[in-house]
Amino acid sequence: MNLNITYKNYSSWSLRPWLLMKEFDIPFTETLLPFAHSSALSEFSADKAVPALVPILESEGMVIWDSLAIMEYLAESYADKPLWPRESKLRAVARSAAAEMHSGFSALRSECPMNCRSIKIIEPSDEVMRDLSRLASIWAFFAAQDKSEGDFLCGEFSILDAMYAPVMWRVAGYGLFVSTEFSRWSDAMRALPSMEEWYQGSLKEEWSIPKVDNIV
Ligand SMILES: N[C@@H](CCC(=O)N[C@@H](CS)C(=O)NCC(=O)O)C(=O)O
Structure with missing residues (x-):
């Protein structure tokens, strides 16, 4: 492959x-x-x-x-x-949240593009604040689900965490805050060896996309 x-x-x-x-x-x-x-x-x-x-x-x-x-x-x-959770009800809501990320969060995606190498503190717009608030609701929803142990959205790492992985970089990179549940998830995502491998790869790249690097 x-x-x-x-x-x-x-x-x-x-x-x-x-x-x-x-x-x-x-x-x-x-x-x-x-x-x-x-x-x-x-x-x-x-x-x-x-x-x-x-x-x-x-x-x-x-x-x-x-x-x-x-x-x-x-x-x-x-x-x-178990790329998706094995339990069918948890899998159904995981798919809902994954689809929501795939088609939504347009303010967060456009105003705070992923830029792993950069940390810039921004004043979020009202639209971005609404997206952050929706993220907090999603994290609270999954915290209340019956699921396996673990700091990922469905307990163990799944496609749902992969779908939201760039949000970790966006929230950290623009000095945003979602919720304590989100912060725990974010720490777990950042600690994944593969996330570190991705980050190290980003540091080695010499290309720049000015419209992303020049935000703020
Ligand atoms: N909905 C698509 C989005 C893919 C997408 O927008 N990819 C960007 C990179 S992050 C791209 O290839 N951009 C090329 C371009 O803008 O020319 C997916 O889920 O794969």
Whole structure:
């Protein structure tokens, strides 16, 4: 399997399946396509007839695009691993929250883009405050669920944590606060060896995207 990603420093969507595959010991190679500095992603997309957006997984002769679709494919391919929670009710709400991240939180995503190397304190807009408040509600909801031990949203690490992984960098990187439950989750996410590996990868990159680096 080969996972096509882009900049570790900036690419929130790439982080999600990459972190999931690392945490569940799913073997893969990775190809980094720096879309703002090379035409490799648009050439790949034209060649394979898929959107010029990463992550894109190549597996079993197929080209699978979109972070959530990739993670669902992995959950089916590695059914022996609990990529989603095993318990059906918990899995249903985990899927709801994952879908909400996939289609929502537009203010947080656009005003606070992931930038692993940077820490900048901002005054959040009302729209960002609403997104943070919604995050707090989600964290309170999962804290109240019947689940296994652990600091992740469903107890043990799952696709749901991978979906929200970039939020950890956004909240930390812009000096934001969500809730104490969120902070405990954030500490657990930052302590994952694969998260440190991603961060070290981001530090080695020499590319810059000025519109992200020049925020504030
Ligand atoms: N909804 C898509 C979003 C993918 C996406 O927006 N990827 C960004 C990188 S984080 C990208 O490839 N951008 C390329 C470009 O803007 O040219 C997913 O879940 O995979």
